Amino acid sequence: xxxxxxxxxxxxxxxxxxxxxxxxxxxxxxxxxxxxxxxxxxxxxxxxxxxxxxxxxxxxxxxxxxxxxxxxxxxxxxxxxxxxxxxxxxxxxxxxxxxxxxxxxxxxxxxxx
Amino acid sequence: xxxxxxxxxxxxxxxxxxxxxxxxxxxxxxxxxxxxxxxxxxxxxxxxxxxxxxxxxxxxxxxxxxxxxxxxxxxxxxxxxxxxxxxxxxxxxxxxxxxxxxxxxxxxxxx
Numbered sequence: 001x002x003x004x005x006x007x008x009x010x011x012x013x014x015x016x017x018x019x020x021x022x023x024x025x026x027x028x029x030x031x032x033x034x035x036x037x038x039x040x041x042x043x044x045x046x047x048x049x050x051x052x053x054x055x056x057x058x059x060x061x062x063x064x065x066x067x068x069x070x071x072x073x074x075x076x077x078x079x080x081x082x083x084x085x086x087x088x089x090x091x092x093x094x095x096x097x098x099x100x101x102x103x104x105x106x107x108x109x110x111x112x113x
Numbered sequence: 114x115x116x117x118x119x120x121x122x123x124x125x126x127x128x129x130x131x132x133x134x135x136x137x138x139x140x141x142x143x144x145x146x147x148x149x150x151x152x153x154x155x156x157x158x159x160x161x162x163x164x165x166x167x168x169x170x171x172x173x174x175x176x177x178x179x180x181x182x183x184x185x186x187x188x189x190x191x192x193x194x195x196x197x198x199x200x201x202x203x204x205x206x207x208x209x210x211x212x213x214x215x216x217x218x219x220x221x222x223x224x
Binding site: 041059103106107 | 155216
């Protein structure tokens with residue numbers, strides 16, 4: 001099993017619909033992150049959580065919300081999807097004490113039509 | 114967060130060494146230099162990181178300038194599988210630890 005699992009892998013949804021992207025990790029790390037990647041660009045940070053009770057906005061949080069249900073689970077919601085939220089979404093986890101950097105999931109490709 | 118500057122793209126021949134440069138002239142004393150790479154259709158993958166001294170691991174080497182204003186990721190023998198976008202990122206390994214990505218360098222490896 002992958003260390004960081006994202007579901008679904010691909011999703012097509014209609015404008016105005018609510019959608020949730022889910023992320024779970026088996027690394028035992030406290031810190032989890034959601035990033036968005038648009039074609040040809042680097043990743044941009046949406047939200048991050050340093051523990052279950054800690055949620056922080058990233059560079060581009062407008063239009064998104066998150067929920068940290070447990071240490072291992074961090075979900076991203078689009079309350080009312082719009083076409084410019086079409087992108088590749090990555091979840092990641094880290095523990096800076098280990099020195100091994102971030103571990104990323106394989107991504108969720110979201111298309112809003 | 115301090116910024117990094119990388120070339121948009123580089124090319125290399127298979128089995129030759131590759132030197133990927135990164136400039137970070139505004140680096141602070143507590144910033145670590147991280148490198149990640151992203152293979153096509155995959156999430157980014159940790160490569161290496163360092164603070165002041167050169168670092169080696171099974172994937173690559175990181176050479177850090179004495180003034181720390183630049184660094185170079187070295188792939189000793191490029192393979193086709195090394196074709197990816199390589200990101201150089203500065204970050205503090207403390208409570209504020211979060212990665213902010215730039216646009217990276219796209220490495221093309223020719224057979």
